[in-house]
Amino acid sequence: xxxxxxxxxxxxxxxxxxxxxxxxxxxxxxxxxxxxxxxxxxxxxxxxxxxxxxxxxxxxxxxxxxxxxxxxxxxxxxxxxxxxxxxxxxxxxxxxxxxxxxxxxxxxxxxxxxxxxxxxxxxxxxxxxxxxxxxxxxxxxxxxxxxxxxxxxxxxxxxxxxxxxxxxxx
Numbered sequence: 001x002x003x004x005x006x007x008x009x010x011x012x013x014x015x016x017x018x019x020x021x022x023x024x025x026x027x028x029x030x031x032x033x034x035x036x037x038x039x040x041x042x043x044x045x046x047x048x049x050x051x052x053x054x055x056x057x058x059x060x061x062x063x064x065x066x067x068x069x070x071x072x073x074x075x076x077x078x079x080x081x082x083x084x085x086x087x088x089x090x091x092x093x094x095x096x097x098x099x100x101x102x103x104x105x106x107x108x109x110x111x112x113x114x115x116x117x118x119x120x121x122x123x124x125x126x127x128x129x130x131x132x133x134x135x136x137x138x139x140x141x142x143x144x145x146x147x148x149x150x151x152x153x154x155x156x157x158x159x160x161x162x163x164x165x166x167x168x169x170x
Contacts, residue, residue, distance in 0.1 A: 004066040008168050010057040017050040041110040051095040071162045083147055090140040097133035104129045
């Protein structure tokens with residue numbers, strides 16, 4: 001049993017975007033201006049794309065996505081369900097906190113237009129919002145790592161096919 005192609009594609013698109021966004025965030029400040037503005041703009045644009053993919057994923061899951069029976073029962077199934085909902089929540093919170101960071105800090109987007117700072121003189125507010133964005137991302141990465149470890153545990157130790165349900169191909 002496999003999930004449908006759309007569900008699998010949206011899942012891995014979220015994974016790829018989160019990884020790419022995290023990687024970009026780690027190197028943005030190494031670039032000199034004006035290249036830094038371009039890299040930050042790319043980070044912002046990909047963050048918006050992540051938000052859109054998340055919305056598509058939730059809509060697809062609730063309208064057309066294939067639903068498979070739970071792999072387990074009892075507390076492991078409840079933990080898996082809670083983990084999935086928390087992953088959705090943390091991705092959404094990450095995107096919203098990122099947008100809040102753009103709004104409080106103010107940014108130029110690819111030099112095409114500017115998002116004015118909410119309170120230009122309040123550097124502490126901008127720093128605080130950016131810090132919250134980073135904290136939420138760290139929580140997301142920790143939970144995603146545990147999610148991946150659980151999938152690998154199913155694949156390597158339990159050998160029950162759970163991981164293969166979300167892999168592309170046959």
